Amino acid sequence: MELEKYKLGGTHLKSSDFEKGKVLTTAWQPNLAYTWDNGVAIGRYLDELKNGRIIARVCHECHRIMLPPRMFCELCFRPTDEWMYVQDTGVVSTFSVARVNWDASRRGPKEPPLLPAVIEIDGATKGMGILHMLGEVDPDDIKAGMKVRAVWKKSEDRTGAITDILYFKPLRAAASKKAPARRKR
Amino acid sequence: MIKRVAIVGIGTTGFRPITPDVSYRELIFEAARKAYTDAGIEPSEIGGFITAAEDFLEGYSICDEYCPDQIGAVLKPTQTIPGDFIQALATGYMMIMTGAFKTVAIEAHSKASNVKNIDELMGFAFDPVYNRPLRETPHAIAGLEMTRYMFETCTSAEQCARVVVKNKGNAMRNPYAAFGADIAEKDVLNSDPISLPLHRLDIAPHADGAVVAVLADGETALALSETPIWIEGLGWCTDTPTLEMRDWGEAAYARLAAEMAYKMAGIANPAGMIDFAEINDEYSFKELQHMEALKLCRPGEAGHLLESGATSYAGDIPINVSGGALGVGHLFEASGAHKILELVEQLRGEAGARQIPDVNIGLAQVWRGVPTATGAVAILSNM
Numbered sequence: 001m002e003l004e005k006y007k008l009g010g011t012h013l014k015s016s017d018f019e020k021g022k023v024l025t026t027a028w029q030p031n032l033a034y035t036w037d038n039g040v041a042i043g044r045y046l047d048e049l050k051n052g053r054i055i056a057r058v059c060h061e062c063h064r065i066m067l068p069p070r071m072f073c074e075l076c077f078r079p080t081d082e083w084m085y086v087q088d089t090g091v092v093s094t095f096s097v098a099r100v101n102w103d104a105s106r107r108g109p110k111e112p113p114l115l116p117a118v119i120e121i122d123g124a125t126k127g128m129g130i131l132h133m134l135g136e137v138d139p140d141d142i143k144a145g146m147k148v149r150a151v152w153k154k155s156e157d158r159t160g161a162i163t164d165i166l167y168f169k170p171l172r173a174a175a176s177k178k179a180p181a182r183r184k185r
Numbered sequence: 186m187i188k189r190v191a192i193v194g195i196g197t198t199g200f201r202p203i204t205p206d207v208s209y210r211e212l213i214f215e216a217a218r219k220a221y222t223d224a225g226i227e228p229s230e231i232g233g234f235i236t237a238a239e240d241f242l243e244g245y246s247i248c249d250e251y252c253p254d255q256i257g258a259v260l261k262p263t264q265t266i267p268g269d270f271i272q273a274l275a276t277g278y279m280m281i282m283t284g285a286f287k288t289v290a291i292e293a294h295s296k297a298s299n300v301k302n303i304d305e306l307m308g309f310a311f312d313p314v315y316n317r318p319l320r321e322t323p324h325a326i327a328g329l330e331m332t333r334y335m336f337e338t339c340t341s342a343e344q345c346a347r348v349v350v351k352n353k354g355n356a357m358r359n360p361y362a363a364f365g366a367d368i369a370e371k372d373v374l375n376s377d378p379i380s381l382p383l384h385r386l387d388i389a390p391h392a393d394g395a396v397v398a399v400l401a402d403g404e405t406a407l408a409l410s411e412t413p414i415w416i417e418g419l420g421w422c423t424d425t426p427t428l429e430m431r432d433w434g435e436a437a438y439a440r441l442a443a444e445m446a447y448k449m450a451g452i453a454n455p456a457g458m459i460d461f462a463e464i465n466d467e468y469s470f471k472e473l474q475h476m477e478a479l480k481l482c483r484p485g486e487a488g489h490l491l492e493s494g495a496t497s498y499a500g501d502i503p504i505n506v507s508g509g510a511l512g513v514g515h516l517f518e519a520s521g522a523h524k525i526l527e528l529v530e531q532l533r534g535e536a537g538a539r540q541i542p543d544v545n546i547g548l549a550q551v552w553r554g555v556p557t558a559t560g561a562v563a564i565l566s567n568m
Contacts, residue, residue, distance in 0.1 A: 026313050026314050028309075028313050028317065030305075030309050031302065031305050032241065032244070032300075032302065032305060032306055032309070033300075033301035033302050033305075034244035034299050034300055034301060035299055035301055036208070036209070036244065036296075036299050037204060037205050037206070037207065037208055037209070037296070037298075037299060038208060039206070039207045039208025039209075039210065039211045039212075040206070040207065040208075040211060041208070041211070042208055070210070070254070071211050071214070072210075072211070072214040072218070072254075072255070074253070074254035074255070074257065074259050075259065077217075077218065077221070077227065077228050077229075077257040078218075
């Protein structure tokens with residue numbers, strides 16, 4: 001055979017050869033650290049999450065109410081004009097049912113799936129909102145277009161982070177399972 | 186007619202040791218908005234966008250995905266060059282020369298203050314097998330170069346210290362500069378020893394800031410700008426990364442990049458043709474070594490030229506009148522952006538207190554810092 005001369009000779013390497021150090025490799029654990037300046041827009045956004053509120057920025061040129069907030073409009077390419085509080089309710093735009101963790105390790109058989117969702121927040125321009133998690137919901141019951149509300153950490157536990165919201169839960173499910181007096185909160 | 190490319194707009198935030206008041210997005214937006222207003226163009230009218238950036242400096246994987254919003258490039262042709270601004274400038278130049286783009290915007294920034302362990306990051310650039318396990322400081326590479334350069338050219342530590350004095354002094358006239366100071370040679374020589382012969386003050390401190398420039402083809406440039414600044418020459422190259430095989434005395438990457446740029450610009454006698462230059466002085470001796478590599482003088486002459494005052498603000502060939510990296514701050518991949526900014530302001534006659542009279546041709550040269558051996562050169566003119 002013409003290709004015969006390209007065939008490698010010798011013995012195939014096994015993974016155990018690497019594990020036992022018979023084949024040398026080089027390993028290095030980088031130790032890099034960053035502290036990003038949040039700046040004006042994200043700084044205020046996180047401050048307000050700590051207060052239990054969601055804040056957006058408004059562009060007077062295109063009239064978009066932008067969430068997450070930003071100090072400049074990327075389309076009109078001008079500074080945005082004012083702050084505006086929006087609701088902590090919204091509509092599920094899209095969602096997924098994740099049976100693996102962030103590092104791709106599989107969730108255990110007893111662990112519920114993670115439920116990432118993009119939520120269009122009430123008061124912000126349609127198509128804008130928060131990428132977060134859903135909770136207190138059966139994965140089979142989730143639908144695009146479903147109304148949801150933020151479930152916040154207790155105020156003393158909030159740190160000024162996106163995780164100050166624990167997750168979003170269905171509005172309707174809350175209505176069916178909980179007393180009206182409680183819902184008013 | 187030979188097609189030409191010009192810089193028709195430029196904007197910057199200036200440079201500061203820290204910028205805790207703004208995010209990198211807000212920092213870049215300021216520079217971009219100023220550049221587009223300067224060029225009299227909206228980003229929606231610009232054909233393509235280039236960012237010069239490096240993932241590890243940003244702390245993001247695929248950091249190029251985070252570029253569009255703050256430069257007005259959402260859903261427009263955009264790309265990132267993992268190199269210096271001048272390398273991005275070369276790419277922008279070529280994009281326009283293809284005829285497919287009339288205008289291209291180029292961005293570079295530094296948020297070096299957000300990297301909490303820069304020496305670790307620089308060390309991570311070393312070869313993991315041959316060099317990294319030795320755990321030498323990245324500055325040791327510059328110390329090794331400095332020793333060999335001084336030995337080959339009979340340059341003294343005092344002459345290197347004088348570069349720092351000159352450039353920090355120049356920076357006092359530059360409102361963009363973060364590290365202007367009135368110091369003496371003995372202050373440099375008495376500063377903390379880092380990796381001898383390098384002392385603390387021989388090393389450019391890091392700064393934050395952003396620059397955006399707008400390029401246009403000749404016809405568009407003349408329509409947009411009364412003072413287009415023409416790109417006459419570009420060159421870049423990279424030496425072997427193998428530290429054990431490098432030429433430690435001469436900056437070959439700078440010599441070859443300059444030869445490429447001079448050839449393109451039709452410059453046979455650089456020392457006679459170049460009116461002023463912004464060249465890499467990330468370490469004090471680098472300014473002298475690079476002057477020689479750029480053929481602005483012969484090997485061994487740079488230190489004497491410096492002492493004669495020829496490279497000072499009022500000299501025959503001012504070098505780093507902006508203050509250089511020693512005076513303005515080391516900006517990583519935005520280093521070339523600051524140098525191009527200085528060339529454009531000088532060639533337009535808009536450099537204020539540091540304006541050099543009657544300048545027509547300027548040269549900008551960058552080096553990507555230890556442990557790299559990459560250099561790039563740009564030659565600009567106002568004629």
